Amino acid sequence: MFETRAGKASLLVLLGTISSAQSQDLPAGTIQAKVNTACAECHDAGIIRQQRLSEKVWTKELDKMIKWGALVDPADRTAFIKYLSESFPPDKPSDPVIRVVGRKTR
Amino acid sequence: MWLIWYAGPDLAASKLATGRTPQIFKAFRLVPVGVQEGMKTTVIGTRTIDPEKDGFFRVVIEERKKLPKSHSHYLLLKIIANALYGIFAELNKDEYGKNRAKRLEVFSGEHKFEQSTVVVERPGKFQFPPAAALITAGGRLMLSLLERMIKDLGGTYLLTGTDSMLFVASKEGGLVHHPVRPHRHRPGHILRGLAHCPYNGFENYQTEASGWILRRERRGFDPVRDGPGWHPGQYHAYDYRGNYWSGRGPSFVGRALGSGAAHCVGLDHYNSCFCSGCGADFLHHPAGLSCCLGSWLLHLISNRSAAKVRLLDHAQLPMMLSRRALLRQFSGTVLGAGVSRPLLFWATDTPAVSVPGKEGMIVRSGRFLDLEMPPEFLETWLTPIGHFFVRNHMHEPSTLDADTWRLSIGGEVDRPYTLALEDLSKLKSHTVTNTLECAGNGRGFQRPRVPGVQWLRGAVGTARFSGPRLHDLLQHAGIKTTGKHVMFHGLDEVPGRVPPFIRSIPIEKAMNLDTLIATQMNGAPLARHHGFPARALVPGWIGAASCKWLTKIKVLDKEFEGNFMKPGYRMPNQSISPGGEVNPDDTHPITILAVKSVIAQPVEGSFLKSRTLRIHGAAWAGEAAVTRVDVSTDSGTTWQAARLGTEQARYAWRLWDYIWQAPRPGQYTIMSRATDNQGHIQPQTAVWNPSGYLYNAIDQVEIHVRD
Secondary structure: OOOHHHHHHHHHHOOOEOOOOOOOOOOOOOOHHHHHHHHHOOOOHHHHHOOOOOHHHHHHHHHHHHHOOOOOOHHHHHHHHHHHHHHOOOOOOOOOOOEEOOOOOO | OEEEEEEHHHHHHHHHHHOOOOOOOEEEEOOOOOOOOOOOOEEEOOEEEOOOOOOHHHHHHHHHHHOOOOOHHHHHHHHHHHHHHHHHHOEEEEEOOOOOOEEEEEEEOOEEEEEEEOEEEEEOOOOOHHHHHHHHHHHHHHHHHHHHHHHHOOOOEEEEOOOEEEEEEEOOOEEEEOOOOOOOOOOOOEEEEEEOOOHHHHHHHHHHOOOOOOEEEOOOOOHHHHOOOOOOOEEEEEOOOOOEEEEEHHHHHHHHHHOOOOOEEEEOOEEEEEEEOOOHHHHHOHHHHHHHHOOEEEEEEOOOOOOOOOOOOOOOOOOOOOHHHHHHHHHHHHOOOOOOHHHHHHHOOOOOEOOOOOOOOEEEEOOOOEEEOOHHHOOOOOOOHHHOOEEOOOEOOOOOOOOOOEEEEEEOEOOOEEEEHHHHHHOOOEEEEEEEEOOOOOHHHOOOOOOOOOOOOOOEEEEEEEEOEHHHHHHHHOEOOOOOEEEEEEOOEOOOOOOOOEEEEEHHHHOOOOOEEEOEEOOEEOOHHHOOOOEEEOOOEEHHHOOOOEEEEEEEOOOOOOOOOOOOOEEEOOOOOOOOOOOHHHEEEOOEOOOEEEEEEOOOOOEEOOOEEEEEEEEEOOOOOEEEEEEEOOOOOOOEEOEEOOOOOOEOOEEEEEEEEOOOOEEEEEEEEEEEOOOOEOOOOOOOOOOOOOOOOOEEEEEEEOO
């Protein structure tokens, strides 16, 4: 079905570019990509970004999510907790809210 | 930012090919929702194609198969079929003079480098790598299966197409001297050939793989079939038009491959066999389709610490469709109906969340979808559906079909039965106007902070719910004396090992004449986000009691034991100090909503020009009735009675307002406090609990009145 020519085209697709200033991503950090991957199976970053929790509560939440199937390498658990509780501590101000795009309808 | 797009099948392919599992930096899933509008029927050959009903791709392939290869339309249909995915992978060549070379960043896996080129390929108008990756990943997985299979059989391959592979075979098998350089093998390279007639080995694979995954194409030069009429050093090839080529020497092979067209090259004293994926069969085979279209999309990002690509999900891709309908959308594209805009939004800079019909709502979570009504939307006694909050614990059902939907009633009953939507609509319908509030509404105000959706004021709304009484449905089944609780189970799609969203209510509340199986909201069929085609409506109780997308009602002899009954949705029996721990066994399930008022306007932090203000909002009290709302404009020192709205119903909120003249410009704290007919008064501080349920502290906003 897909000939060699098409095969070439699909390979070239791999060189697609994208740039995006995305305020709804998780903040930078060495473990960011892994946190993103583990959480993104079910959640967007927004639900994580709106939490403001102590290390103790973050630990409980992470362990609950691992129990519920989040893929976290046991070796990374401590780094996850550190990243989450440092990025989203109780005293950090809330993010601005995001609205569904478009004009209010009735 | 440079990306390489991969889809779920690539993970399996990598594991098969290398034994290693790739590291995923970021993954997301394209969740198809809805069907694209505006697609038109078209005619291909003798067939009329209705994009709503027919699989465009399938029709094209079937029509092509009817034609002899020599027919002029044969190739046309093949090009159309390829364009179905090719349009998402389109790149157009821009050629510059050799003195005008462009610098180009090249990214491959984790390696990035720059180089000059006079040829730059630019993305086509409809290029959408995620969709292209999904489609091509299926082919890549098959290639890996083939490669692994051939490797296991002791052979090797010469080259591959997108979903086809050319491998080496000789009469005896074993090592074969390779005289030329057809692909990546150096001249003189020793290839491991399969014993002649490798199909014998494949039969096993075909059986194991349910027979569908491979199709033999005996296009190679086969000395058994074709006789000994070939000569050492002679090469044979077929191109994509089916033309036969024959020549001698490495240059011929190079030409044949260089044309990008070689399907099969027969070499010298051994022959090559050609295997390809099943083409259309692959896309239509249930396993293939789900593997391909329902799969995870992954992308690898060059800069690992700054993944900057927004998640694509159902909220942002409202026009992506059901798995079944995906091909319809592709056909729509090819038929010129145009690609829906959201498909093209993937590379934009704004973190736009699009949820048709819910414009302007606050996005607490894009996935799972949790939308809050902004306070200023609270203007009317009945909340328009577009302003009604959405709370999902899980993925919304990917398919909701009114025709096949069934509701079963069973458990501790004498006569279990099942209803279709049509049956349900024939039952006597009742209407209850109810204020539905999420148990977590106001959680964002709790201090110390608690985990969960950080709702403020707007996870609440009032609507007229209509449908048969649960009482009538249960009575028809005949409840046994052992029946004490009634369990609801809906079509929420459960991810991972998350426990399913199942909850129960006591039989007394279930048999209450106001408890409904609602099919309508404000006179219209339930919207998808609100539980189409039917949901429980447990008036005066927390929203979680009113399960959506209901398919199962089961009478139990005790409270349902599951995560969303315990530890979820429970309050401590003893008061605990804020931030303290709770013993799950010393808790009770939350049922009735608490007395509460919220201020709709003025909104928190507003600057007001006029000194005459209308302060207004709503107040509710679960199963009780609000009797008064008091307003304070001096931080709670003095209180004045607000005027209650005339519209009222047993379980519905009362609107209230208070006209106030600010004595002078400045900053004011405005408060509201509700009282119900059971003597409950909205408290100064809410009862703290680790999940932040039933927050009902006196509402307050700070405003600035200008000169």
